[in-house]
Amino acid sequence: MPRRHVSLPDAFKLVLGKDQDQWPPAATLIVAAYYGDIRRLKEIAKSMDVEGKGLQETLAHANFLGTYALHAVCDSGNMPTLQYLVEDLNMDVNKPDTMGDLTPAMHAVLYGKLPALRFLADHGANLHQQPKGITLLHAAAEGGRPEIFKFLLSRGVRADVESTSPLTSFTPLFLATCGGYASILEILLEQNADPNVRMGDQVTPISFALRHSSVPCLKLLVQAGADVNGFGSYNPLAKAAKKGLTEAIKCLLEAGADPNVPDSDDEFVKKKKSELKRQGTDAFRNEDYLKALEFYTQALKVDQFDATLFSNRSICWLRLGDGMKALYDAIECKNLRPKWAKAYYRKGAALMFMKDYDSAYDALSRGLELDPESEEMETLLWEAMELK
Numbered sequence: 001m002p003r004r005h006v007s008l009p010d011a012f013k014l015v016l017g018k019d020q021d022q023w024p025p026a027a028t029l030i031v032a033a034y035y036g037d038i039r040r041l042k043e044i045a046k047s048m049d050v051e052g053k054g055l056q057e058t059l060a061h062a063n064f065l066g067t068y069a070l071h072a073v074c075d076s077g078n079m080p081t082l083q084y085l086v087e088d089l090n091m092d093v094n095k096p097d098t099m100g101d102l103t104p105a106m107h108a109v110l111y112g113k114l115p116a117l118r119f120l121a122d123h124g125a126n127l128h129q130q131p132k133g134i135t136l137l138h139a140a141a142e143g144g145r146p147e148i149f150k151f152l153l154s155r156g157v158r159a160d161v162e163s164t165s166p167l168t169s170f171t172p173l174f175l176a177t178c179g180g181y182a183s184i185l186e187i188l189l190e191q192n193a194d195p196n197v198r199m200g201d202q203v204t205p206i207s208f209a210l211r212h213s214s215v216p217c218l219k220l221l222v223q224a225g226a227d228v229n230g231f232g233s234y235n236p237l238a239k240a241a242k243k244g245l246t247e248a249i250k251c252l253l254e255a256g257a258d259p260n261v262p263d264s265d266d267e268f269v270k271k272k273k274s275e276l277k278r279q280g281t282d283a284f285r286n287e288d289y290l291k292a293l294e295f296y297t298q299a300l301k302v303d304q305f306d307a308t309l310f311s312n313r314s315i316c317w318l319r320l321g322d323g324m325k326a327l328y329d330a331i332e333c334k335n336l337r338p339k340w341a342k343a344y345y346r347k348g349a350a351l352m353f354m355k356d357y358d359s360a361y362d363a364l365s366r367g368l369e370l371d372p373e374s375e376e377m378e379t380l381l382w383e384a385m386e387l388k
Contacts, residue, residue, distance in 0.1 A: 008034050008067065008075050011365075015065070015385075026064040033069035033085075036078030041069065056089045066099030066358075074104045074120070077113030086123050093125045100358050103129055109139045114148050127155050141172035146183040159191035170335065173197065177205045177221070178335060180214035185221070195226035203304065204231065210239045211305055211336065215247045228257040273302040280312060289319040307336035307343065314346045318353060326350040341371035348380055352387075360384040 009031050016023050020031070025048050032040040045058045059069050070091045073082045085091040096103050102110075105125045108117040121127055127136055137157050140149040149172075153159060159172065173193045176184040189195065198204050206226050209218040218240075222228060230236045237257045240248035253259065280295030296313040300306065310333035317326035330346035337343055344367030351360035364381040371377060 008072055012064070024064065026062050029059075029062055030064050030067055030069060030072045033081060034072040034076045034078075036073070036076065036081040038081055038084055041081075059085070059089060060091065063098065066097045068095070068097060070095070070104050071097045071102070071107045074107035074113060074116050075111045077108070077111065077116045079115055079119065082116055082119055086119070093120050093123050094129070100362060105129070105136060106139060109136050109145065109148055110143060112143065112145050112148065114145075114151060117148060118151065121155055127152060127157055137172050138170075138175060141175040141181070141184050141188075142179060144176075144179050144181040144184065146181065146187065149184050149187060153187070153191070159188055159193060170199065171197065173205055174199060174203075174208060177208045177214065177217045178212060178338075180212055180217060182214070182216035182220060185217050189220060189224045195221045195224040198231070206230070206236050207234060207239075207305070210236060210243065210245070210248065213243055213245060215245055215251070218248050219251050222251055222255045228252045228255045273299050273306070276302065277309065277312075284312070284316065289316045292316050293320070305336060307333045307340060310336065311342055311346050314350065318350060323350050323353040327354065339370060341367045341374060341377065343367075344370065345374070345377050345380070348377075348384065352380065352384060355387075357384045357387045 012023070012027055012031060016027060020028060025044055029041060029044040029048065032044060041059075042055060045055050045062065048062060049055070049058045062069065070082075070085050070093075073085060086093060093104055097107075103125070105117055105120050105127060108114075108120060117125075129136075135157070137149065137152050137159070139145075140152060170178070171193075173185065173188050173195075176182075176188060195205055204226070205221050206218060206228070207230075209215075209221060228236055237249065237252050237259060240252060276295050276299035280292045280299065283289075283292035283295060293313060293316040296309050296316065300309050300313070303309070310329045314326045314329035314333060317323075317329060327347065327350035330343060330350050333340070334343035334347055344363045348360045348364035348367060351357070351363060361381065361384040364377055364384055367377050368374060368381055
């Protein structure tokens with residue numbers, strides 16, 4: 001669950017257009033809450049209260065696209081309005097929105113609003129909840145929020161907390177390394193996180209640090225005792241050399257990396273992967289999805305860091321009717337290439353198949369940000385909006 005890239009008012013404009021006079025009252029109410037305009041908030045709520053239920057009841061139920069006033073305020077971090085809603089109107093600090101099932105606390109984390117998060121915690125917010133199986137600590141790690149990360153640990157959230165969501169199989173350690181957030185990684189290592197932990201027996205934190213050219217993260221992992229000689233055919237030293245990361249090479253050698261370990265990226269291996277990929281593509285074009293799946297799986301055994309292979313295998317799983325496996329591969333693809341629009345399209349397509357339209361909308365929205373010209377992305381996004 002990445003940090004949010006679009007503000008709530010801008011997201012509404014994408015859906016409703018720029019002329020706010022034409023917006024439904026609920027949308028203008030939520031935006032008034034976002035900007036901390038309490039007077040305007042009361043005015044709109046009064047106009048919406050045709051049954052005379054009162055301000056508190058109206059604000060508790062008014063929402064647009066599943067977002068309520070309290071969530072909007074946590075997005076913006078407007079403290080006077082947050083205090084008004086919670087202390088004066090007794091809004092529920094643990095009520096999730098109905099778009100992504102995200103609590104006010106998760107909204108504060110995603111937008112990096114530490115004062116709002118602290119206020120919510122002091123007023124009874126549950127910091128251990130897992131909206132859709134994703135913890136606040138995971139969100140802070142992926143979004144690069146070190147101060148929020150430290151605050152959550154100070155309030156008793158465990159550093160080794162695991163996500164129960166199929167949307168992320170990564171631990172906070174992997175997420176921090178993937179994003180290059182050395183300050184968060186340092187906190188985790190001080191909490192005795194294992195620098196040699198593997199994910200699926202294929203990926204280690206060092207391999208992620210090199211994949212994303214994060215030398216500061218690599219140095220922290222090596223200092224914490226990470227294995228500098230890799231595993232299987234994976235050679236950290238060769239990867240660093242291939243990327244031209246001089247400081248990483250120096251760090252690995254000083255820590256005892258063996259310069260004589262053969263590199264898996266020799267010409268033979270490259271040709272083997274290329275041939276398997278070609279055979280997979282041919283099988284896919286012939287609509288032999290099971291055969292294509294086999295070829296892509298074999299190619300991934302040669303190179304488990306090829307995002308295109310995960311993308312190709314994801315669509316194969318989808319054509320074979322296995323949405324969960326299609327989703328797993330789409331997530332692997334997205335984590336390897338977080339700025340590739342197709343990865344988010346694959347994720348959105350898998351989620352649509354699984355009828356998780358809220359999550360599909362989130363994935364496709366991010367994909368459309370990266371590739372605004374994608375007609376297939378826009379078409380699927382509108383379909384998700386209609387179904388959710």
